[in-house]
Amino acid sequence: MKFTIEVGRYNPEGKYAEDAKQGAPYPAPWSSAPARRYQTYEVDLPEHAVVLDALIEIREYQDESVAVRCACRSAICGSCAMWVNGHAHLACKSKLKDFTKDGKTRVEAPPSMPVIRDLVWDMKPFWENHRRVTPWLENKPLPPPMKEYIVSNDSMEELIQEVTCISCGCCLMDCESFAVNKDFMGPHALAKAYRYAADPRDAQTQERLGDYSKHGGVWDCTHCFECVQQCPKGVEPLEQILKLRRMAVNAGYTKNAGTRHADAFAESVKHSGRLNELTLLPKSVGLFNVFGQLATLPSAINMIRAGKLPPIIHKTIPGVNRIKAIFDKVGGRFK
Amino acid sequence: MKVAFHPGCVSKGACPELYVSATKIAGSLGLELQELTEAPCTGAGVLSEQNPELGDSLNALTLAMAESMGGTLMTICSTCQGVLSSVNHGFEKKPERLEKANATIQDQGYTYKGTTKVKHLLWLLFEDIGVEKLKSAIKRKLTGLKIAPFYGCYILRPTDALGLKERPERKTYLEQLIELLGAERVEYTGSGKCCGFPMLTFNRDKSLSMGGNHILEAKDKGADALVTPCPLCHLNLDGQQPDAALALSKPIDTPIFHLPQLLGLAFGFSPQELRLDHHVVSTKRALEKVELKV
Numbered sequence: 001m002k003f004t005i006e007v008g009r010y011n012p013e014g015k016y017a018e019d020a021k022q023g024a025p026y027p028a029p030w031s032s033a034p035a036r037r038y039q040t041y042e043v044d045l046p047e048h049a050v051v052l053d054a055l056i057e058i059r060e061y062q063d064e065s066v067a068v069r070c071a072c073r074s075a076i077c078g079s080c081a082m083w084v085n086g087h088a089h090l091a092c093k094s095k096l097k098d099f100t101k102d103g104k105t106r107v108e109a110p111p112s113m114p115v116i117r118d119l120v121w122d123m124k125p126f127w128e129n130h131r132r133v134t135p136w137l138e139n140k141p142l143p144p145p146m147k148e149y150i151v152s153n154d155s156m157e158e159l160i161q162e163v164t165c166i167s168c169g170c171c172l173m174d175c176e177s178f179a180v181n182k183d184f185m186g187p188h189a190l191a192k193a194y195r196y197a198a199d200p201r202d203a204q205t206q207e208r209l210g211d212y213s214k215h216g217g218v219w220d221c222t223h224c225f226e227c228v229q230q231c232p233k234g235v236e237p238l239e240q241i242l243k244l245r246r247m248a249v250n251a252g253y254t255k256n257a258g259t260r261h262a263d264a265f266a267e268s269v270k271h272s273g274r275l276n277e278l279t280l281l282p283k284s285v286g287l288f289n290v291f292g293q294l295a296t297l298p299s300a301i302n303m304i305r306a307g308k309l310p311p312i313i314h315k316t317i318p319g320v321n322r323i324k325a326i327f328d329k330v331g332g333r334f335k
Numbered sequence: 336m337k338v339a340f341h342p343g344c345v346s347k348g349a350c351p352e353l354y355v356s357a358t359k360i361a362g363s364l365g366l367e368l369q370e371l372t373e374a375p376c377t378g379a380g381v382l383s384e385q386n387p388e389l390g391d392s393l394n395a396l397t398l399a400m401a402e403s404m405g406g407t408l409m410t411i412c413s414t415c416q417g418v419l420s421s422v423n424h425g426f427e428k429k430p431e432r433l434e435k436a437n438a439t440i441q442d443q444g445y446t447y448k449g450t451t452k453v454k455h456l457l458w459l460l461f462e463d464i465g466v467e468k469l470k471s472a473i474k475r476k477l478t479g480l481k482i483a484p485f486y487g488c489y490i491l492r493p494t495d496a497l498g499l500k501e502r503p504e505r506k507t508y509l510e511q512l513i514e515l516l517g518a519e520r521v522e523y524t525g526s527g528k529c530c531g532f533p534m535l536t537f538n539r540d541k542s543l544s545m546g547g548n549h550i551l552e553a554k555d556k557g558a559d560a561l562v563t564p565c566p567l568c569h570l571n572l573d574g575q576q577p578d579a580a581l582a583l584s585k586p587i588d589t590p591i592f593h594l595p596q597l598l599g600l601a602f603g604f605s606p607q608e609l610r611l612d613h614h615v616v617s618t619k620r621a622l623e624k625v626e627l628k629v
Contacts (some may be wrong), residue, residue, distance in 0.1 A: 224544070
């Protein structure tokens with residue numbers, strides 16, 4: 001079967017290469033993706049062939065200058081993660097047939113990452129962020145008789161999902177927060193962070209949750225589900241980030257916009273059944289945060305001028321007592 | 336066709352133009368909307384993030400109300416759609432979750448059997464109302480208008496909860512619709528990306544640049560306007576657009592239409608009837624392309 005492959009090539013003349021230099025800022029997000037050169041190849045492969053088969057075919061028999069990183073070819077080493085038709089995928093797990101769009105398959109390095117050459121992108125931001133979450137257990141003292149720390153099956157089952165991560169970087173390369181915010185730890189690192197924070201043997205959970213609640217941590221995730229969608233191993237990093245948020249709030253790390261937002265949200269829904277947009281934003285920003293409030297003022301004025309001010313008198317839905325009763329029963333800290 | 340209708344908080348709050356235009360176009364499509372006036376906010380993922388059981392119970396109540404009214408629940412918000420779809424999917428996969436939620440809402444006289452189908456207006460158009468009916472409602476082709484689609488995350492991801500694996504065409508409805516209405520569709524990479532709204536209060540600058548980047552890309556590709564089925568995206572893309580332009584130090588000035596507003600224009604309603612004069616970013620220049628005035 002004939003397949004057409006467009007390979008995003010290293011362009012030493014372009015901004016693309018300059019940005020890959022050590023110490024330089026990472027390239028801008030994809031909306032302003034720097035110019036890159038695409039080279040087209042034709043390959044003849046069986047119907048069941050994957051993208052990586054095509055790339056190896058090209059490198060071995062057509063153009064030895066194409067740089068591609070791969071190892072296991074079985075979706076377990078994570079080396080061949082790249083952009084296939086504009087999204088993060090493992091080249092060895094993506095069937096050409098399924099990824100042929102308008103008669104071709106486009107492969108390239110992710111624009112939100114520095115590039116070493118062609119399809120080989122620099123994992124530096126991945127590992128730097130990974131290290132930021134202290135990705136190891138800080139052991140608790142052994143319980144008597146001091147032989148080993150035995151954990152229950154249940155507590156480990158809770159962590160299986162995060163343990164299956166193969167560090168391929170698919171989640172990070174499609175992470176929309178990371179694309180605009182290089183301070184964000186990233187879905188891969190926070191999924192790993194949950195794996196240690198929720199481990200019953202860890203002695204540093206409280207400190208970890210404090211660290212993860214700071215700037216660049218759990219609250220800088222934009223909740224877009226890209227990482228859940230792109231992870232080839234079902235780690236669902238966003239779900240782990242949400243669990244960390246919950247753990248952090250329950251551990252007392254509540255002096256942040258995330259917690260204020262959730263609290264204001266819950267209060268409004270509990271008492272009226274619906275969201276009070278008029279008070280949600282100021283309460284989330286923090287009523288005594290003068291600079292924060294001032295920053296939102298121009299957009300508030302714009303909204304008022306357009307006649308988009310939410311009703312000053314916030315209406316309650318009929319039957320709100322039902323909602324209150326539900327909050328009273330299962331509201332937890334929102335009771 | 337009779338459907339239960341959950342308008343969502345934003346269409347009753349900061350985006351009243353969405354509610355008005357949705358109820359207007361429903362008539363043209365033969366949709367009889369039975370509004371769930373007693374249904375609570377879905378929690379937009381914020382409540383279930385802190386308390387999954389609370390999220391399940393509140394949404395089970397809404398789903399049970401819709402179930403007793405025929406079983407099809409229409410949303411006009413990608414976020415409401417995403418949350419209700421996820422809860423429904425969770426109930427199906429883990430019946431113990433449904434059982435728990437039912438134990439809570441039974442005190443209020445409701446039980447959810449698990450049969451409600453939650454469908455955004457965008458899905459209803461193609462799957463229940465049908466293209467023929469839609470075509471027959473068109474009175475004015477939007478020829479000459481270049482529109483870029485903007486879906487909003489929660490109507491696209493996660494795909495399993497939204498039934499996109501069984502119906503992958505749901506990822507292309509906006510593009511199809513733009514063409515059906517006679518407008519020209521603009522292709523760009525941002526159509527399925529995040530508008531930045533969920534991060535607005537946590538990291539304002541980054542949120543603004545996220546949304547602003549997508550509009551700029553669409554504009555660069557020639558878009559006169561964007562269309563979105565999500566009012567939260569609208570709040571960030573339209574409401575915050577002047578601030579996003581400041582954050583990116585680039586002029587943007589590209590109007591954002593709600594899905595029912597675009598439909599309404601093609602169905603012959605005036606821009607005023609669709610409250611297109613109540614946007615932060617003026618819709619004037621885009622409307623002039625189809626010889627309409629605000």
